[in-house]
Amino acid sequence: MVSKMNRRASIPKAKIKWKSPSGVLLILATLSLVSFASWCLMSAGTLKEMRRSLSERNQWLGEVTTAIEFLETPPMRAQHRNTRSAMEKLTNDLENLKLSLSYPHEPFPKLMTRIDVTIVELKEELQADETHLASFRKQIRNHLRRAQTSLRSDVVARAKGFTEMAKTLNQTLSGAGILAGFSLMLLVNLILRSEEWEMLKGGHDALEEELNHLTRSQKQHYRQTFASITDNLEHGVIVYRRGEILFANRSMFTLIRPGAKKWEDVEPELDLLIERIKKGRQEMGENHEEEDKVHVEARRFDGSSITVLVHEDMPTIYRGGDAQMVFIFATTSIPVTELQSA
Secondary structure, eight states: OHHHHHHSOOOOOOOOOTTSHHHHHHHHHHHHHHHHHHHHHHHHHHHHHHHHHHHHHHHHHHHHHHHHHHHTSHHHHSOOTTHHHHHHHHHHHHHHHHHHHHSOSSOOHHHHHHHHHHHHHHHHHHHSSSOOHHHHHHHHHHHHHHHHHHHHHHHHHHHHHHHHHHHHHHHHHHHHHHHHHHHHHHHHHHHHHHHHHHHHHHHHHHHHHHHHHHHHHHHHHHHHHHHHHHTTOSSEEEEEETTEEEEEOHHHHHHHSTTOSSGGGGHHHHHHHHHHHHHHHHHHHHTTOOOSEEEEEEEOTTSOEEEEEEEOOEEEEETTEEEEEEEEEESSOOOHHHHHHO
16 A cells, blocks of 8 residues: 555646747747836836926916916006006016926927017016007017917927827737736646646656556566476476567576576577577478477577477467467586586
């Protein structure tokens, strides 16, 4: 029972075979997914900067629009006692706008120049003794309108770029999500296939080990059975199948080599003996002689020969298959000194 438990296959561990087609495909999918993720991170940073720049320009556009609306108020439309204070307020508002233009994430030199010119003209008008408000207000409004037009064009272009970038990023994220799902499916499939393969391999190894054990047991059983029957005989016995030696009794292999422990030690000599027996029988058949007994020369371990008498084959069963058994008698005796030395 313990031996059977020892022979039982161990629990297989899941191993991913990266060199298989699925493994290579998983590696390529993973590399593509990492590339997508890196591109998405860089695009997200770029998109954040674009949004920041767009927010700045929207703020500037709002301030310029407010300044244009302020030019349409009553204090700025006609000579009035509050006209000078309104011009001072407009100058302060534009100076604040100029200050915000001085520290932007992305500068806007054209707008900066336009606002600076407007502020200079406002300050010169404030220092003058008399103000020609109608022509002055029209000139300032033209500056601000041009600044507003330039800002709107820039905001529209940046909004379009931001929208396209966001759309591309969204599509890439969708593709990355699909690719991540595909990679996960590949990984699970690869692990399951590895586990299944390991289980099948473990089962196959266990069956193969059990088969080898049964084969060895069967072989040992037949050898013990034939040895118990033939080892007490004075003549040699060889069992063979299609020229392959399956068994030889003790008298046979000690005849070839005194002191030998098993017939495998003299297997080459036994193979040669079987070939000579077949050749001798063939020659007797060609001469129309009886083939039941034949004399042949058996080669021994030291290169010498000994004449043996071989009877005809007898059918037998060995290890579950048909085989031939042949009796071999030595016609010459083995020297006593050789036996003693063995």
